[in-house]
Amino acid sequence: MARRKDGGPPRWFSPLECGGERVPGAPTLLYLPGIDGVGLGLIRHHEKLAKMFELWCLHIPVEDRTSFEGLVEYVEMTVKSESSRAPDRPVYLVGESVGACIALAVAARNPDIDLVLILVNPGTSFHKSHLQTLSAFLDLVPEPFHLTNPQLLIFLTGNFMKMPSAFVGRGFSLEEAGQILSEITSSLLASLMFLVDILTKESMVWKLKMLKSASSFVNSRLHAVKAQTLVIASGNDELLPSSQEAERLRGAIEKCRTRLFRDNGHRILLEAEFDLATTIKGAGYYRRSRKTDFVSDYLPPTPDELQRAINRDRVLYFITDPVLLSTLPDGKIVRGLAGLPREGPVLLVGNHMLLGLELGSIVTGVLRSTGIHIRGLAHPFMFDKNSEQLMPDSAYFDLHRIMGAVPVTGANFYKLLADKEFVLLYPGGAREALHRKGEEYKLFWPEQPEFVRMASRFGATIIPFGVVGEDDICNLLLDYDDLQKLPFYDMLDKALNRDGLKLSYGFGRTDSMGELKDQGMHPVVLAPKVPGRFYFVFGKPIETRGREKELKDKEEAQHLYLRVKSEVESCINYLKEKRETDPYRSILPRLLYRAVHGPNAEIPTFHI
DSSP states (O other), X not given: OOOOOOOSSOEEEOOGGGGSOOOTTOOEEEEXXXXXXXXXXXXXXXXXXXXXXXXXXXXXXXXXXXXXXXXHHHHHHHHHHHHHHSTTSOEEEEXXXXXXXXXXHHHHHOXXXXXXXXXXSOGGGGGGSGGGGHHHHHHHXXXXXXXXXXXXXXXXXXXXXXXXXXXXXXSOOHHHHHHHHXXXXXXXXXXXXXXXXXXXXXXXXXXXXXXXXXXXXXXXXXXXXXXXXXXXXXXXXXXXXXXXXXXXXXXXXXXXXXXXXXXXXXXXGGSTTOOHHHXXXXXXXXOSSSSOOTTTTXXXXXXXXXXXXXXXXXXXXXXXXXXXXXXXXXXXXXXXXXXXXXXXXXXXXXXXXXXXXXXXXXXXXXXXXXXXXXXXXXXXXXXXXXXXXXXXSTTTTHHHHHTTOEEOOHHHHHHHHHTTOEXXXXXXXXXXXXXXXXXXXXXXXXXXXXXHHHHHHTTOEEEEEEXXXXXXXXXXXXXXXXXXXXXXXXXXXXXXXXXXXXXXXXXXXXXXXXXXXXXXXXXXXXXXXXXXXXXXXXXXXXXXXXOHHHHTSHHHHHHHHHHHHHHHHHHHHHHXXXXXXXXXXXXXXXXXXXXXXXXXXXXXXXXX
């Protein structure tokens, strides 16, 4: 077979499918390929990324022998050009293995340029990997048998057998599954033939030597990297110690966060269950200006992202079967969400259950039923770099950000209402979500009516709501008072509630403090119960349109504030009373009902 020539110097190209609609003010993203040099890692992601970025991929011809330093200079020249063209926007560098080394080198040489680095299994750990032995192996075997080495094949192509995993268990027939596997196998053989055709033994020796020099070059300059950095690491990387390297880089680079994907391999970008665009959004790394604006930079969830959010809460949704009620303008309560307005700005104000167990049912339930996308005002703990390291998974809060959560500040509240969004606010915040024993359904609201004044400035409709059900699924064994009695708990308490993470209600105004002086974070210990049911009721809409001047008066604003609080308490009491008459409050009769009427049947509830 004649080898196709792939000569010439390194150059940029944009995939053909990237000419579609793009968000306004999209920043530039430069993809720096791995050892293959041709950008295989971008195949599954370029269409989604092209809607968020001006996307360009670096192509390093197989026969090109540009040194690592030469590649760094070439990318650096493009970065400077893009930064000069749009100085108010960041330039993204997405690098895989050796491409990650190029990105780090460019960042180290240009600390004053606004860069965002996305490093996928970076090659900075080359000196700790098995790849060092490959050069010796390549010297011993003739072409094309150098491609028979399993480690080298994984390094080049990844684990292609993971690619069809997205289809397993998703309703495909045996015939359809067989056809998919056949297509995957054909793609694998075609890719291997392509690699045999273009990747000579000599070119592989050159690339491995370049990776070795790149690793040494970058590791001596990590201290100079000032760019915002996200390291994506595979926990099952067959070639590099990527998970350990991610932690090392997080400690060495000031603005670095990590995302660990425990079940993925070295070529994670080729694996079906990984989505690069979703990972960037979830980590809070998508921005179109010099500073992240959680309101204007936000991109609504894609259908896949919405499904992921639904799947995360699927078990809780199944065992609690939430009942959603709303109130029509005439005061009549109905099942469903017909009572919710369809146009913003709207402010949803209600009570937290323990651990915010109601959040998934509200946000995804309302979106699925009405198409209304709710934006929640959330505790800054969910957005802090160090806080995420205290969680079981650093990506623990990523889906909250994908679904629209923003840090609770006056500026964000103002912007959301100005954009006529549906805003979700819990005045009791973390104090309600992490309440003590015996405080179920007690409101911990501040004394000052800050949100009423803000809502009136934009003529927002206020929807009070109540939710009950936490006491039907768990018992609180250890609360904050109990934890404080444990030895050494004060160390964890300080880590969770460092200076700057305590949330002062009133959107940063210390003079508006009421009952809540701060909203500290702490764990709780629960004991599960035979599951009951969650109940939600959205109260009668309260209009503020045309009342801006009236509500500037402190007494009038306070009166409306107390009315909203009273409505929330009435909603809670209504649900607590009515659920006593629900024959399907327990999970057992609900399971029997589904067994008779089908798994998708709407289960009845109390008489409204």
